[in-house]
Amino acid sequence: xxxxxxxxxxxxxxxxIGPNGxxxxxxxxxxxxxxxxEPDEGEIYFNGELITPLSITERAKRGITxxxxxxxxxxxxxxxxxxSIGARRANNVSEExxxxxxxxxxxxxxxxxxxxxxxxxxxxxxxxxELASIITMEPRLAILDEPDSGIDVLSLKEVITMIRHLKxxxxxxxxxTHREEIAAASDRASLMCDGVVVRTGDPVEISNFFKNECKxxxxxxxxxxxx
Amino acid sequence: xDVIKLDVSxxxxxxxxxxxLAGGDASVFKMPHVSSLxxxxxxxxxxxQTEGIVLEKRSTGSGVDIELTIKKGxxxxxxxxxxxxxLPKEGLQQINVSMxxxxxxxxxxxxxxxxxxxxxxxxxxxxxxxxxxNAFLKYDETHFHGEQGGVEVxxxxxxxxxEGGRYFTGLTLxxxxxxxxxxxxxxxxxxxxxxxxxxxxxxxxxxxxxIRERISLIGENARSVTKSRVAIxxxxxxEFTGITEGHAPHAFGHVDCVEVIQGNAVACAIxxxxxxxxxxxxxxxxxxxxxxxxxxxxxxxxxLEESEAVDIIVKGMxx
Numbered sequence: 361x362x363x364x365x366x367x368x369x370x371x372x373x374x375x376x377i378g379p380n381g382x383x384x385x386x387x388x389x390x391x392x393x394x395x396x397x398e399p400d401e402g403e404i405y406f407n408g409e410l411i412t413p414l415s416i417t418e419r420a421k422r423g424i425t426x427x428x429x430x431x432x433x434x435x436x437x438x439x440x441x442x443x444s445i446g447a448r449r450a451n452n453v454s455e456e457x458x459x460x461x462x463x464x465x466x467x468x469x470x471x472x473x474x475x476x477x478x479x480x481x482x483x484x485x486x487x488x489x490e491l492a493s494i495i496t497m498e499p500r501l502a503i504l505d506e507p508d509s510g511i512d513v514l515s516l517k518e519v520i521t522m523i524r525h526l527k528x529x530x531x532x533x534x535x536x537t538h539r540e541e542i543a544a545a546s547d548r549a550s551l552m553c554d555g556v557v558v559r560t561g562d563p564v565e566i567s568n569f570f571k572n573e574c575k576x577x578x579x580x581x582x583x584x585x586x587x
Numbered sequence: 588x589d590v591i592k593l594d595v596s597x598x599x600x601x602x603x604x605x606x607x608l609a610g611g612d613a614s615v616f617k618m619p620h621v622s623s624l625x626x627x628x629x630x631x632x633x634x635x636q637t638e639g640i641v642l643e644k645r646s647t648g649s650g651v652d653i654e655l656t657i658k659k660g661x662x663x664x665x666x667x668x669x670x671x672x673x674l675p676k677e678g679l680q681q682i683n684v685s686m687x688x689x690x691x692x693x694x695x696x697x698x699x700x701x702x703x704x705x706x707x708x709x710x711x712x713x714x715x716x717x718x719x720x721n722a723f724l725k726y727d728e729t730h731f732h733g734e735q736g737g738v739e740v741x742x743x744x745x746x747x748x749x750e751g752g753r754y755f756t757g758l759t760l761x762x763x764x765x766x767x768x769x770x771x772x773x774x775x776x777x778x779x780x781x782x783x784x785x786x787x788x789x790x791x792x793x794x795x796x797x798i799r800e801r802i803s804l805i806g807e808n809a810r811s812v813t814k815s816r817v818a819i820x821x822x823x824x825x826e827f828t829g830i831t832e833g834h835a836p837h838a839f840g841h842v843d844c845v846e847v848i849q850g851n852a853v854a855c856a857i858x859x860x861x862x863x864x865x866x867x868x869x870x871x872x873x874x875x876x877x878x879x880x881x882x883x884x885x886x887x888x889x890x891l892e893e894s895e896a897v898d899i900i901v902k903g904m905x906x
Contacts (some may be wrong), residue, residue, distance in 0.1 A: 394884055416887040425888045432882040436903030445899075449890040476903075490885075497889055 361386055361555040364402070368501065373533045375543040375563055377570055378552035385429065387552065388505045391534070392426040406501065420449065423500030429509050429536075431490040434477040439489055441582055442477050446497030448464050449576040461492040464525060466518050483510040491522055502526055505536045520545045543567045598756050599625065602672050605703040606731065612819045615668045622667040622770035628680055639663055639692070650681035650711075655696075657687040657722070667694060672701040673708050676737070684714040688722035688752075698728040705766070706737035706798070714744040718752035718780075725755040732763030734794050739767040746773065748780040750806065757785040763906045765823070777807030778835070784813045787905045790823035792853070800832040804838035804867065811840040819852035830859040833867030842871035847878055847901060849861040 361383045368374045376384050389397040391404060393416045403414045411419055425446070434442060443461055447453040461470035465488035475481065477489055487510045494502050508519045520542060526533050535542055543549050549563035551570055559566060602625060604614035616623045616633060622640050625632040629650050636642040639661030644653040657663060673680045689693055694707060698757045702708055718724045732738050740760070748754045754776075765788060776782050784800050796819065802811045831840035846854035858871035878897050886896035 392884075392888055395880070415893075416884055417890065417892050420888050420890040426885075428881065428885065432885045434900065434903055436884055436897065436906035441899075444884060446889040455850065472865060493889060 363556045373546040375546040375549040382552040383555040425499040427504040429506040431486045442475045446493045450498035461495040501532045605701045625670040629737045652683045654685045657688045657692040657694045660691045661850040662693040669698040676706040679709045682712040688724040693723040695725040696844045700868045701731040702738045702885045703733045705755045708830045709739045712742040714828040716746040718748045718857045721807045723753045727757045730760040736764035736766045739835040741769045744772045746891045748776040755783045770798045774802045782811040787816045790819040794823040796825035799828040803832045813842045815844040820849040823852045826855040826859040833862040836866035838867040840869040843874040846875045
């Protein structure tokens with residue numbers, strides 16, 4: 361990545377779109393502070409505080425969290441316990457909170473609370489459970505990497521509802537996505553290409569530009585021109 | 588019903604206390620409808636047997652000899668609870684067990700082994716188990732150890748599972764230090780039988796874990812799973828040897844071992860698969876590695892410290 365300059369406002373849904381290999385997921389990992397994703401140069405600020413040197417945990421304690429494109433498998437860890445971990449940050453570990461989070465991602469608490477977050481669940485189920493764990497955390501910034509991947513198209517609406525729920529509860533949401541529908545539901549969007557944020561603005565405009573006018577070779581020229 | 592109560596109330600309470608301190612439930616040993624046996628060192632502190640069970644027990648110089656029979660056709664409704672403990676810091680406890688599940692019987696046994704103060708204690712168990720035709724026997728053993736690492740646990744078992752029999756066994760040692768575990772189980776599985784062997788061990792410090800489990804599928808359509816989950820940290824060492832032999836048509840066995848290492852720990856997994864019948868099939872999988880990075884980072888992104896995240900993942904694997 362190079363020359364990335366991106367700002368996410370309070371309670372804003374901000375989409376990042378772009379071709380495969382543009383650096384969108386790398387941006388997400390870098391913001392969360394994952395091992396191996398430390399910036400060579402540049403700084404990351406959160407709520408006015410420089411967080412570049414902070415660990416993942418320290419960032420999470422400030423309210424930043426990440427939803428992976430392909431969620432982790434946890435052998436032996438019950439959904440109830442997984443959701444409670446996020447809920448503890450929000451000081452809100454109640455049965456009601458956990459059930460509400462599962463209902464938000466269209467999973468029945470009666471069926472899922474005492475199941476394991478392991479390979480026994482499908483990829484889509486694990487994805488929904490990960491999104492539920494983010495809801496229980498009540499984050500200040502949720503970074504969602506392809507939140508709809510592994511979830512069927514019909515459920516895209518649920519993902520958008522969940523993102524809007526986070527916003528309504530005061531979270532900022534940075535969404536890495538390929539979906540026009542998710543981009544269109546955002547307040548702003550940024551287009552990334554070749555490790556650079558090349559344009560930020562109205563999500564429909566950015567999405568249309570990416571879909572209709574942008575070709576890989578054009579994008580390269582676009583970034584080289586420094587626009 | 589045969590109830591034995593000796594005047595050993597202080598020791599019994601001490602055993603109860605040790606068990607409950609380690610997270611066990613001692614109330615089961617006072618329930619009249621539950622068969623149970625409590626042994627401290629070589630002393631039989633209490634014994635209770637219910638209909639369908641014959642429990643013979645004898646104190647020896649260094650432990651006890653036990654003969655447990657589930658009579659033909661009896662389905663024992665409540666689990667039978669066994670408690671083996673050793674409260675002094677040093678000594679030997681030798682348990683010799685013979686268990687027989689007669690034809691069409693069914694029983695679940697839960698063994699609680701507690702060694703809270705051990706600095707140099709040897710707990711040896713030599714078991715002979717026979718599961719007769721269409722019988723079901725499940726034996727789960729959970730150990731509660733102190734933090735000194737001064738226990739040597741040496742369980743050996745010879746098991747024969749006859750036609751249509753089902754045998755499930757599990758050993759869990761995740762509370763306190765392991766010390767030395769030298770487990771050696773040998774199972775012979777007959778026609779249409781089902782066997783499952785599970786071990787879950789968490790080693791720390793200089794713990795030394797050796798697990799050898801062998802299943803010989805000698806009967807047609809015999810089935811087995813050998814599953815081992817070992818987590819070791821610091822300078823602990825672990826070696827798992829899972830042997831499954833397919834000798835009969837349509838016999839199927841699977842060996843599954845996962846070992847997670849942290850610090851300077853060293854793990855070794857040896858799945859051995861032998862098949863001499865072209866219609867038999869045995870598979871295996873083994874994985875050794877550190878705790879999955881993505882799992883750790885996911886939990887850290889929910890606010891846990893790295894060490895807390897690793898603890899939760901390891902405990903989950905051993906649950």
